[in-house]
Amino acid sequence: MHERLKGRGLYVITDGPRPNLLEVVAQALAGGARLLQYRDKTTDPARRLTEARSIRALCAARGVPMIVNDDVALALSVGAAGVHLGEDDGDVAAARAVLGPDAIIGVSCYDSAERARQMAAAGADYLAFGAFFPSPTKPHARRASFELLRQTAALGLPRVAIGGITPDNGGSLIDAGADYLAVISAVFGDPDVRGAATRFAQLFTSH
Numbered sequence: 001m002h003e004r005l006k007g008r009g010l011y012v013i014t015d016g017p018r019p020n021l022l023e024v025v026a027q028a029l030a031g032g033a034r035l036l037q038y039r040d041k042t043t044d045p046a047r048r049l050t051e052a053r054s055i056r057a058l059c060a061a062r063g064v065p066m067i068v069n070d071d072v073a074l075a076l077s078v079g080a081a082g083v084h085l086g087e088d089d090g091d092v093a094a095a096r097a098v099l100g101p102d103a104i105i106g107v108s109c110y111d112s113a114e115r116a117r118q119m120a121a122a123g124a125d126y127l128a129f130g131a132f133f134p135s136p137t138k139p140h141a142r143r144a145s146f147e148l149l150r151q152t153a154a155l156g157l158p159r160v161a162i163g164g165i166t167p168d169n170g171g172s173l174i175d176a177g178a179d180y181l182a183v184i185s186a187v188f189g190d191p192d193v194r195g196a197a198t199r200f201a202q203l204f205t206s207h
């Protein structure tokens, strides 16, 4: 397995600003999340800085790497473990130059094995594919096939599946080769966040 990111498990992604953000993040971590992404598409730098800092502390207490979506500068400011980059968010080398050799740099590969090969060659630490199912959070997301997971196994990097994943359909993605299941609504949209995270975490013992 890759040196900067080991293992497999639930990768929870925050669903934007909400009054009880820290509380639900703590619940997701208590339920067994193994990676946490701070994703906030709003533009309030002060709040984003405060939230990211607080979430980083919660993650550090559990030994869970905290990744910042899109924003390399914010990741650096709060001492995050790394950053997640989409196709419009800059390249891996530029992020690595800012965050250093130990940073986890994840990339979106959407529905493309070719992009996955390019990103692996560019030094990405994980490859994210999806959406595998209709996503309540991002209804217009490009759709990926299970076959893509099989086609990219030989790249030797952790592969993350995203998009409409639930405890009922997540096992099929693990069986197809996903190392991490990245989830927003099926964790943070559940009234019992900890229970939802636990159900996802258990998939990794039964698959």
Ligand SMILES: Cc1ncc(COP(=O)(O)OP(=O)(O)O)c(N)n1
Pocket (backbone or CB within 6 Å): 011, 013, 037, 039, 069, 070, 084, 085, 086, 087, 089, 106, 107, 108, 128, 129, 160, 162, 182
């Ligand atoms: C783990 C993971 N995979 C995919 C995404 C989507 O990233 P991107 O394509 O940049 O879209 P936005 O998240 O910025 O809307 C992700 N954030 N995390």
Ligand SMILES: Cc1ncsc1CCOP(=O)(O)O
Pocket (backbone or CB within 6 Å): 130, 131, 134, 135, 136, 137, 138, 141, 162, 163, 164, 165, 182, 183, 184, 185, 186
């Ligand atoms: C950010 C992103 N990229 C592709 S689908 C998606 C949203 C995933 O959220 P959900 O788990 O609610 O479908």
